[in-house]
Structure formats: structure tokens, C-alpha cells
Amino acid sequence: MKSEVDPAKEQRVLLQTENLSKLFPVKGDKVIGGTKYVHAVDEADVTISENEVVGLVGESGCGKTTLGRLVLRLMEPSKGTAFFLIPRSSLDRYRSVPVGSKEARTIEKEYSIYRFDRRKMKEFRKNTQIVFQDPFSSLDPHMTIRAIVAEPMKAHHYRPKNEIDTKVSKLLEECGLGEQFLEKLPHELSGGQRQRVAIARALAMSPRLIVLDEPTSALDVSVQAQILNLLKRFKSELGLSFLFISHHLAVVRQMSDEIYVMYAGQIVERGETEAVFNSPAHPYTIALMSAIPVPDPTTKREKILLKGEIPDLVRPPGGCRFHPRCPSALGNCGWSPEEVIASLSEVLASSGLPSVSEALKSRDCRVIDGQTFEAHVGESLDESKTESIRRVVAEKRDNQSHFALRAVKEITSQSDTTGATIRVSLTMSLVPKFTGLDKRHFVACNLFPPGSAGRDGSHEFGGVEPPVRGEQH
Secondary structure (H helix, E strand, O other): OOOOOOOOOOOEEEEEEEEEEEEEEEEEEEEOOEEEEEEEEEEEOOEEOOOOEEEEEOOOOOOHHHHHHHHOOOOOOOEEEEEEEEEHHHHHHHHHOOOOOHHHHHHHHHHEOOOOOHHHHHHHHHHEEEEOOOHHHHOOOOOOHHHHHHHHHHHOOOOOHHHHHHHHHHHHHHOOOOHHHOOOOHHHOOHHHHHHHHHHHHHOOOOOEEEEEOOOOOOOHHHHHHHHHHHHHHHHHHOOEEEEEOOOHHHHHHHOOEEEEEEOOEEEEEEEHHHHHHOOOOHHHHHHHHOOOOOOOOOOOOOOOOOOOOOOOOOOOOOOOOHHHOOOOOOOOOOOHHHHHHHHHHHHHOOOOHHHHHHHHOOOOEEEEOOEEEEEEOOOOOHHHHHHHHHHHHHHOOOHHHHHHHHEEEEEEEEEOOEEEEEEEEOOOOOOOEEEEEOOEEEEOOOOOOOOOOOOOOOOOOOOOOOOOOEOO
């Protein structure tokens, strides 16, 4: 007789997000047919295993904090879900069935934090906590330190009640604060002491997962080291898991087992920390790494200064969201007809073809679809002039200021009695998919298309989805 797997011993994933997205409506900015939305987090897949620290890095405003709040259900998602303590077999099954199917809904009802009933939600709250960036704003200024640390225990009916004060004193002592702090108010403590109180409060109910949202960025460097060492000790001694959100790359490298790189609401690279730091693949990750100071005055590192601005997430760029600033952008990275028109008009104006340049700027220039546009020129264009336009595009397409010209696939012209119509066709844009560079490292970039060779030259990892790692318990 075939033996069944004991659910208690089956491999589980502590936290797994699936296509998690969050849109925020823009107040007072209505458009015909609906409301405009900020795409704060877009289809983020994050895996956190038991006793693991996952680092989340990126520029300010990229969606890191929003993602951290989503995985704790401090806000509801616009799309996608997040599973807590889900067996690996159930997760694999969920990914194999159609979205919205009866079986998918059954799995979501059992393991999705957004479908938990009151009882499951309370248990989830006990198992997850957060430490905010500013400890002063996250501590009630009217409560004593004793009351602040005891509050979660009272909220979750800690038993026996008469041991709450003893546990509060022990937690503060483990966080480096003595009994003399019990009756103090938050404003009487330094920044580092307040953050220790916040950590003690987060540990009060012995959680499995703590989200650390820039926990050291508001502290002095010497205090930062103390707090980080404290967190590492608790992770080792208590078997905790952290989602460590930070823009400080050196700190993330010191703390994390795995790292996720986020840009404009999307995860663009992920993998084991040393694999990502030693061999960054996405151009955005490479630029981030180039900004890390090297503690050796004899070592020179070229800092990559990205051009352009962070994209407007109300109207995010198509294809790869990084392509307008990317120093390695390809023609299929998502260039819009408007971007190509602006660049083409500029280069033709300085290349002896002002009439075509003006036509591209005029109302006579129209976008036919996402891959084609045309403009009417008030003079005839013979094949030699059309070839001159093609030649200018070929000459300027490798200038980073005009990378949009790399999207030009074909240029044709047709003359009539009123002049000529120039027609430009563009390469089809591709949304980057995650490709495995090796078993520990994955990137979403059109420089590494699915099916391309891994770093070892084989095709073993090309296009492979990152494995979900769980722990036995």
C-alpha cells in the first residue's frame, strides 16, 4: 500500500508571493473611461524560506516599502496573492492549474494571507512583525517602554499574564537595554535605543518572519553596526527570517542570503547574494554596484552615472521599464513611436534633412500603431534621400542619447504630387522574462533572452524559472 506524505513533515515555503501587484489611484486626476493609477508594485514574485534573510534593494520610490507592507497584509493587493507556510506540493499544484479555477481558489483559501479568516489572520499576525525606518514615529510617544513592548503580548492574550513583565525585561536585556529603561518614554531615548525597543517589540510573540524596512538608515554608522549585529544574532539564535529592505548595498550584502533588485515597481534581478554582487547581470544592478565605495584607495572603480529620470509610474514605459536610462538598451526593449520620433527628428535636423525633421514634429506625423508611424513631407523624396535617412539612423543608433533609433526596423518613402510620405516600422517590443544564468542567479533583461546560454556556456538554465526553496519542519 502506498504511504502518504505526512503534511507536518512536508517541505514548506515560509512566504511566497505570486504576481503580486499594487496600483494606487491618482486623486483628482480623472481620465476618460476611468482613473489614472500609479503602478507601485507590478507582478512581484518573492520567495522567503525558513531561517533566511532576503534583501530587497532599489532606488527610493521603486516600491520596496509597498511590497514589504503587502507581504504583511498591511494593505490589500490589486492583483496576485501571497502564501504563508504553504507546502511545496500545493504551490506546484497552484502554478499548474488555471488562474481562478476551483482548485486554485481552494489553495488560496487555505494558504493565501488575503483569504485568511479571522482565526488564521490572528495567527498570521503573531508570526509576522515589522520594524520601521523611523523608530520615533513608530513608537507611541505617550506609552512607556514597558507598555510598548508588552502591547503585542496583551493583544494576543499571552499566557500566563503574570509573566509579561518578566518577558518584557528579558527582551529589553537581550536587545541591550537594562531595566532602567522600562518606565522611560520614547523621547528620552536615543535613536539607536528606540530602534532596539522596536526590535524587542517585534520579537515579543516569537514571530517566524520580520520585515525590516530600512532599519538602520536613520542611525549613526557606529549604531548601525550594533543594530545589524543584534539582528544577525537573533536570526542565528531564534531561526528567524527577515525581509531586509534597504538602499544601502553594503549592509544588504552583509545581512542577506538572497537579494532581489527592484526598479520602477518590478523585480529585475534575483539570486544568492554573492552571485548577484560578484556577477551582476542587469544593467541597472551593474550601475547600483558601481556606486558601492571600495575600502582601498589604490583600487579604482568606474562609477556608472545613469542618464534620464526615474520613469513616471502613472505611465510606465513599455517593454523593459529601465530602457530609457539603460546604457545597453536594444531595439526590442520597449521604445515607443513617440520616443523614436523625438530622437529621429533631432538627428535629422542636424544632418541636412530639416524638412523631414519638421514633418516629424508636425501634426502631419501620426502613429498608426505601436510599431509604425508616418509623416508627410512637403517635398518629394527620391531613393537617395531615403537612403540618407537610413544612413543617419545607422550612424546615430549607437549614441546612448539616441538608442531609441535602435528600434527602427525599416524606413520607406512614397512620393506623390503633394510631396512624400515617409513610413517607419519598428521592432516589436519584448517584456523581459526571467532567465537563469545559473542555479543561483536569475535576471529579467532582453540581453539574456529565455533559451540563451547560461554563464557556463550551456543552455541548461536558459529560461528556467527560479526554484522555490523551502525548509523541512
